[in-house]
Amino acid sequence: MSLFSSLLTPQLLEAAVRLSTPVTFATLAAVVCERSGVTNIAMEGVMLVGAFFAAWAGWITGSPWIGVLGGMAAGALFSLLFAWAAVSLHINHVVAGAIMNILSFGLTRYLMMVIYGRQGSSLALAHTLQEYKFAVPGLSLIPYIGPAFFNQTPLVYLSMISVIVLAWVLKRTRLGLSIAASGEHPMALETLGRSVVKIRYTAIVLSGVLCGLGGAFLSIENSDSFTEGMSGGRGFIALAANIAGGWTSGGGFLASLFFGFVDALQLRAQSLGIIRIPAEIFLAFPYVATIIAVAGLVKRSRPPAAVGKDFKAEGGDE
């Protein structure tokens, strides 16, 4: 009992929400892509590239806000390459995603050497988004939930807003319906005169922007520099969160919160040091939790019918 009460503090909830943010962004990216019929395992790499360019743009200009834009732009551009490979060149989605991951590791390592002349971590930013932490008046006073959700840094809020916006886009707009059609029955969409290729490009680039934001959170909000491999498997955890959340924006957010909670628990348990267990066991929590989540929840939901399937319009021009 005392163990639980010392673990479950308001700080823990606050950390859970904070640490779920990069997973939330990547999960939303996964939702958009999979709903449009694209299996995107490139997200890990897109986040990494986003994190690098966010740190670089923020470092060069001295403004973390420009850093965020840099992360978003880099994520979008890098994803465009994935879209070209998977949609236009008809490379198997999983294979194309694997290539993008490999490219992202090499690209960030090379640019580290070219720009910073060293391996490991980039030079620290003078200002990070951590400085812009603010409490939402009123809402932050709600006990427990208030400080956890409404006393946060900008990208944490942006991730929550994105969840709502994406849910609305997918449900209520023409674009959202086209994305769903592209994932369920691409041929039908094509017969209606809308281009599956365009829809999938849009979805992938949008996912790139979201992953770029997730990467920016890692490098310039939760930290002050880029570290090689800092995405730490979150792109893959997001795939699991997307499945656990039933391919929906809100469900994905709840699943991401769960992973954020596991991550926070891991940090808290480590810092408390009350249990004499090697720290590495705690570090592995999020990965084990992912396996358990996928194992327990995958059966209940149904993926979009055409997800991961290549689309070639008959007599298509490209």
Place this chain on the structure above:
Amino acid sequence: MSGRHGMRVALVVAAILFALPGALLYLASYFWGGWLLAAAATLAVAARLLSVRGRKAGIDWLKALLSRALIPVIGIGCALAIGAIIMLATGYDPAASYAALFYGGLVRNWSVSVLNAVPLIFTGLAIAFAFQGGLFNIGAEGQYYIGVIAATWLGLRLDMPPQFSIPLIFVAGMVFGAALNAIPAILKVKTGAHEVVTTMMFAYTMKTIAPIFIRANGGDPTHSSHPLTTDQISDKVFLPLFKTFLPNANYRLHVGILLAIVTALVVQFILKRTNLGYKIRAVGCNPVAARTLGISVAWITMASLLISGAIAGMAGVTQVLGLDHRMYGDLNAGYGWNGVSIALLARNNPVAIIFTSILWGVLDAGGQYMARTVHTPNAIIEIIKSIILFLMLAETIYEHFGSKISARLSSRRLQREGGRS
């Protein structure tokens, strides 16, 4: 006709007789072994030409062979060109870098290239094996680590003659590698959980908890800034070195490369010539059709993932017994992702994996030499590798340009013929 057949058999036998010592010598940096390999290749081509009827068919076969070799050559050439542009744009000298890369990888540190290729062949084979069954074992790196752990643990403790202990360690590594894939396999079969997520998560888990094992087996926790390593395993279980039969071979070169090549041939045999391999490929091509043929898709999925894990476990065992002789804490080995590249590049063909692994090994060894001598960051090699991969897998690029070129050629021919008439 029968005389021709006898001659063909004789040519094939001669080709093999040249190829075996040629390969052995070449791998051990006796470069004149290359002449034997060239002779073997000539004999093999001659044998093949004898079996084709007629001159035209022979020429067609040669043409097909050349055009098949064309895409890899164009792909690698274009990737190097793009790499050169990147180097120029970032202020490095591409000519000097490439000179160092190929001199280092192919000549000076050729033995390092061969050593690099050994674990890559195994992880590449592991991934290709799963691929043939329609599964993506992206977490082969995790199975590599567990193979390393099994080999180190037993290597530190086993005290028996090497002819017993070495096979025992290999079996243990394979069992552990397979066991690590058992949960993803069961989940895949029972719930449909995607193996990309589950195997990857197991790889991250292994990577994260590996230091616990290292500390328990001699790693010094007080020196956290140094790479952690376990104690050295017993020298009784070291794999034999090339030096014992070829005195000028590099002192680190071990017979693991031969084991890897034999494993590739065995995997090729399993996939192409056995009932199990046929079923695995059937499930990989079309699970629905395989089911109607009476194949149990669930069992075949289990079998592919478990065997894949076992092969990846062998990679770890070979690395420990052959080269490292201990477990290193610096776990960014990248054998998982590189294994994916190698399998994709070889289009999951086990024999081709030997060559793509050596190519990757050359690029890695040459890249290190390049970084040391001309100070071009060797991360450029990772970029070039992914561009090679990209260009080789995007067949539609070539179809697109190929059809454009042939359209232009045929229109030119039409014009010429039109002008003549």
